[in-house]
Amino acid sequence: MFVEYPTRPVFSGPGRERTEGYLALLAERTRPVSSSQTRLLPVLPPLVGLFPDGSLRRGSTIVVSGLTLAGGSDPSGGGISLALSLLAAASGAGSWCALVGLPGLGAVAAHDMGLDLERLAVVPHPGAAWAEVAAALIDGVDLVVLCPPFPPRPVMARRLVARTRERRAVLVVVPGRSGWPEHPDMHLSVSDMHWDGAGTGDGYLQRRRMTVTATGRRSAIRPRHHHLWMPSTTGTVEEADAGIDVAAQAVADPTART
Amino acid sequence: MNRLLVVRCPDLLDEDENGAALRSFVKVVDAVESYCPWITTVRPGICFLPARGPARYFGGEGPLARLVADAISDITTVEVGVADGLFAAVLAARSGLVVPAGGTPGFLAPFPVGILGRPELAELLARLGIRTVGDFAALPESHVLGRFGADGVACHLVAGGRSGELGDLCRPVAGRRVGQQRAVGRQAGAVVGEPGFWGGVSDTDARAGRALAAVQDLIGPDGVVTARLQGGRGPAQRARFTTWNAGESRVDTSLGAPWPGRIPSPAPAVVHPAPLLAELADAHGQPVSVSGRGLLTAVPRRLSVEQHPWSTVTAWAGPWPSDERWWSRSRRRGARLQAVTGSDAHLLLVERGRWWVEATYG
Numbered sequence: 035m036f037v038e039y040p041t042r043p044v045f046s047g048p049g050r051e052r053t054e055g056y057l058a059l060l061a062e063r064t065r066p067v068s069s070s071q072t073r074l075l076p077v078l079p080p081l082v083g084l085f086p087d088g089s090l091r092r093g094s095t096i097v098v099s100g101l102t103l104a105g106g107s108d109p110s111g112g113g114i115s116l117a118l119s120l121l122a123a124a125s126g127a128g129s130w131c132a133l134v135g136l137p138g139l140g141a142v143a144a145h146d147m148g149l150d151l152e153r154l155a156v157v158p159h160p161g162a163a164w165a166e167v168a169a170a171l172i173d174g175v176d177l178v179v180l181c182p183p184f185p186p187r188p189v190m191a192r193r194l195v196a197r198t199r200e201r202r203a204v205l206v207v208v209p210g211r212s213g214w215p216e217h218p219d220m221h222l223s224v225s226d227m228h229w230d231g232a233g234t235g236d237g238y239l240q241r242r243r244m245t246v247t248a249t250g251r252r253s254a255i256r257p258r259h260h261h262l263w264m265p266s267t268t269g270t271v272e273e274a275d276a277g278i279d280v281a282a283q284a285v286a287d288p289t290a291r292t
Numbered sequence: 293m294n295r296l297l298v299v300r301c302p303d304l305l306d307e308d309e310n311g312a313a314l315r316s317f318v319k320v321v322d323a324v325e326s327y328c329p330w331i332t333t334v335r336p337g338i339c340f341l342p343a344r345g346p347a348r349y350f351g352g353e354g355p356l357a358r359l360v361a362d363a364i365s366d367i368t369t370v371e372v373g374v375a376d377g378l379f380a381a382v383l384a385a386r387s388g389l390v391v392p393a394g395g396t397p398g399f400l401a402p403f404p405v406g407i408l409g410r411p412e413l414a415e416l417l418a419r420l421g422i423r424t425v426g427d428f429a430a431l432p433e434s435h436v437l438g439r440f441g442a443d444g445v446a447c448h449l450v451a452g453g454r455s456g457e458l459g460d461l462c463r464p465v466a467g468r469r470v471g472q473q474r475a476v477g478r479q480a481g482a483v484v485g486e487p488g489f490w491g492g493v494s495d496t497d498a499r500a501g502r503a504l505a506a507v508q509d510l511i512g513p514d515g516v517v518t519a520r521l522q523g524g525r526g527p528a529q530r531a532r533f534t535t536w537n538a539g540e541s542r543v544d545t546s547l548g549a550p551w552p553g554r555i556p557s558p559a560p561a562v563v564h565p566a567p568l569l570a571e572l573a574d575a576h577g578q579p580v581s582v583s584g585r586g587l588l589t590a591v592p593r594r595l596s597v598e599q600h601p602w603s604t605v606t607a608w609a610g611p612w613p614s615d616e617r618w619w620s621r622s623r624r625r626g627a628r629l630q631a632v633t634g635s636d637a638h639l640l641l642v643e644r645g646r647w648w649v650e651a652t653y654g
Contacts, residue, residue: 100654101635111654112635130496130499138563140559141563144561145519151521152518155500155536156533157507157515157517170506170510171503173506174502174503176496227635228635229637231609235608235609238610239632239653265557265558266558269557269558
């Protein structure tokens with residue numbers, strides 16, 4: 035009749051890293067609002083392993099590059115989802131976020147990912163003044179996602195990076211085809227994307243598996259690979275096991291049958 | 293903003309030692325309550341009630357104001373006024389006026405800025421040559437935010453007749469004691485501006501507000517938007533983007549309602565502001581469409597978006613028919629289809645034989 039509950043949290047074994055991530059997230063969430071005094075901004079527990087500090091370091095610039103296919107019409111290739119996921123935990127903890135140069139934000143996806151839409155400002159069409167707009171936002175917003183509408187000149191990029199460091203913000207650049215001429219503090223790239231759920235007319239898109247490779251500077255220069263469900267079936271991020279989907283891919287591919 | 297009728301008793305504004313003023317005010321409130329049960333006490337000597345319903349019943353706002361004034365005149369001297377929002381209605385009561393609906397900004401304009409109850413703000417504005425509420429209301433909101441912060445914006449909204457009251461006007465100074473005596477005290481709960489975690493506007497919010505106002509100065513006020521969720525079937529209908537406005541509190545209210553026919557979660561990360569024209573073809577290059585019975589006419593194998601080269605469709609789901617506004621002339625019949633091309637995935641919409649990319653799971 036009675037269900038036995040563990041009386042103490044378990045701090046050993048494979049769940050430990052995740053537990054610590056949740057605790058860090060909880061500690062950050064119980065703050066009233068994140069003040070600019072804190073050195074780090076939280077990330078969702080499945081993303082903790084991507085960062086040397088386990089969180090976003092204020093003043094840093096992160097470049098997120100999605101998978102671009104020849105002939106693909108999607109300019110982001112998973113990059114937008116990944117950029118949104120980086121904001122989610124900090125936004126939930128009270129930080130303001132801004133998106134510059136993304137005309138078609140999927141607000142439902144952002145909300146499902148965990149972003150607080152009340153503290154999210156979107157500048158869909160910054161036009162030629164995109165760099166000035168980004169600079170103004172860096173002054174007052176903790177996390178700024180920038181999709182430059184035009185290829186940035188190196189001087190502009192360097193100025194934005196310097197401003198980000200000075201104002202202790204976090205700049206996430208999704209360069210798309212415009213490119214980014216500066217060497218970032220952290221580079222996240224998406225590979226091996228695969229969708230689950232849809233077949234030959236049956237089912238529906240349920241979740242996407244992707245591999246995210248993180249490379250940083252100095253101590254973090256060695257690439258780290260992480261397998262993630264992004265979005266997961268609930269629209270958030272979950273950790274995925276390494277290499278299980280070759281069989282699933284064959285089933286989902288109708289050309290393999292003919 | 294609500295039409296409010298304010299009852300102001302100048303002799304009862306200050307409490308006396310033996311509580312006689314407070315007891316008289318309780319009688320006033322009881323007398324007013326015979327006209328409308330939704331009476332709210334602001335502080336000793338001032339209470340208000342929503343005017344719309346009683347005015348309709350008693351034949352207009354003017355007659356209602358006269359009736360209320362007559363009912364109280366036996367107890368004490370009284371001033372009654374009607375206007376939009378509490379701030380303007382209290383001023384209207386002081387002048388014994390019924391300000392017509394929509395006339396509140398014009399009514400407020402000639403008052404000196406000191407009436408807003410912010411001495412520092414009034415002094416600063418006077419030095420800038422802005423002496424009346426009307427002059428203050430005419431300033432662009434982004435400038436007010438940049439210079440005077442969120443509280444300045446709250447005052448600015450009141451000055452322009454766009455907000456009903458200042459944050460601290462409705463705070464019951466001693467209204468609770470009136471309520472205790474009557475055991476019916478209802479406190480005005482309106483909040484001006486966006487409350488931070490501890491009730492005030494937080495430092496983070498103010499800082500972000502200044503940055504966003506700076507962006508609005510750069511590219512125009514419509515350039516900064518915020519998203520709100522609402523009910524709907526397609527991804528584009530489930531979100532609404534509105535121009536960012538300082539001091540406006542945003543509450544999502546319409547999330548709970550179920551929407552039959554909604555595309556299941558996860559939602560696409562990119563919803564194209566204008567759908568992209570697409571072509572869907574079978575293995576022989578023949579166009580694929582959806583029959584009247586909601587079935588695909590052929591197996592889709594190739595997709596081209598906006599005249600880009602063809603990519604192979606590796607999986608798809610649907611089609612799901614979507615028949616919207618079937619009761620009206622703007623009826624839209626179509627179907628939605630999820631198509632995976634390698635690692636990309638799109639939400640397609642077909643209408644009148646044409647395919648569109650509505651959203652991309654970017």
